[in-house]
Amino acid sequence: SEPLLKVENLTKHYALGLGFLKKSIPVVRAVEDVSFSVQAGETLCIVGESGCGKSTIARLLMRIVEPTSGRVLIDGTDIAGLKRKALRAWRRRMQMVFQDPYSSLNPRLTAGQIITEPVDNFERLTRSQRKSLAADLLGKVGMSAEMMHRLPSELSGGQRQRLGIARALALQPSLIIADEAVSALDVSVQAQILNLLMDLQQQMGIAFIFVSHDLSVVEHIGHRVAVMYLGRIVELAPCDALFAKPVHPYTEALIAAAPVPDPTRVRLEVPVEGEVPSPINPPSGCAFHPRCPLAVERCRLEVPLLVPMADGRVVACHVRAPASHIPAEPPTAEK
Numbered sequence: 001s002e003p004l005l006k007v008e009n010l011t012k013h014y015a016l017g018l019g020f021l022k023k024s025i026p027v028v029r030a031v032e033d034v035s036f037s038v039q040a041g042e043t044l045c046i047v048g049e050s051g052c053g054k055s056t057i058a059r060l061l062m063r064i065v066e067p068t069s070g071r072v073l074i075d076g077t078d079i080a081g082l083k084r085k086a087l088r089a090w091r092r093r094m095q096m097v098f099q100d101p102y103s104s105l106n107p108r109l110t111a112g113q114i115i116t117e118p119v120d121n122f123e124r125l126t127r128s129q130r131k132s133l134a135a136d137l138l139g140k141v142g143m144s145a146e147m148m149h150r151l152p153s154e155l156s157g158g159q160r161q162r163l164g165i166a167r168a169l170a171l172q173p174s175l176i177i178a179d180e181a182v183s184a185l186d187v188s189v190q191a192q193i194l195n196l197l198m199d200l201q202q203q204m205g206i207a208f209i210f211v212s213h214d215l216s217v218v219e220h221i222g223h224r225v226a227v228m229y230l231g232r233i234v235e236l237a238p239c240d241a242l243f244a245k246p247v248h249p250y251t252e253a254l255i256a257a258a259p260v261p262d263p264t265r266v267r268l269e270v271p272v273e274g275e276v277p278s279p280i281n282p283p284s285g286c287a288f289h290p291r292c293p294l295a296v297e298r299c300r301l302e303v304p305l306l307v308p309m310a311d312g313r314v315v316a317c318h319v320r321a322p323a324s325h326i327p328a329e330p331p332t333a334e335k
């Protein structure tokens, strides 16, 4: 079926503001040729170290920034071409939850005002409508109706993140983009918020794009996972398959480096060594080659393309997924 969201060859380069000093303006290659799709009701996680471009993708999808090239399609329509009215409708369907709810919540408004504001912007609500909507939304995120009178400063970190989620739910979106949405919370509160998001997905069929540097979070919540390195997707796989058998050496190293929540699981000993290189001057060929234990000559010279594997994942690696592995015919779905 037609995906809810389709991202095609999305690229974002930023020119650094030093052009008047130098002949060549340094360019940050934040996002390079990224393609993926999200089905209705699905959770796609985007993981990688900081600076890999995952937050830039979130901002491109929200049209907070415009792409250098590439397209974002919602139900088959390119969002770049949307005029005012259609753009408003699109914005309604797509909401964002941020890492630090405190900085994204107006400190002078009560919880009730904060979560009903998005609806108020579209249709003027009466006082009693606003009150019942606030109570309803607070109920959805597991908070009591009395909380609507509190200010953000009177709430805990977990309560504030619930408020951020209630606000995102107010317009009944099809897709929520959560950028490091639980990273600032204690582990026990993280689990509560993740369970809440999964419950809401079940009840309301909402799709999520969950951006995180934390693989233990991703393992808990994801249906599919896109692993990014310096602006590019290097592996995109069903969540179970990715954790059971990472194929890209970077994915393998990330999983090996993550804290192990399940001590019975065997983890490979491949530390991610070395610094993340700068996206201003990314290494030639495969950008991971300076840190890769498997690198061969070709890796310095040629950017590896994403190659479909027999189990449905795609991997960009000359050694682990050489282009000659492309099946002559697409693998037939058994079951």
Ligand code: SF4
Pocket: 248, 249, 250, 286, 287, 288, 289, 290, 292, 293, 294, 295, 296, 299, 304, 316, 317, 318, 319, 320
């Ligand atoms: Fe390592 Fe080469 Fe594969 Fe890149 S292409 S991950 S450098 S083996």
Ligand code: MG
Pocket: 050, 051, 054, 055, 180
């Ligand atoms: Mg970020």
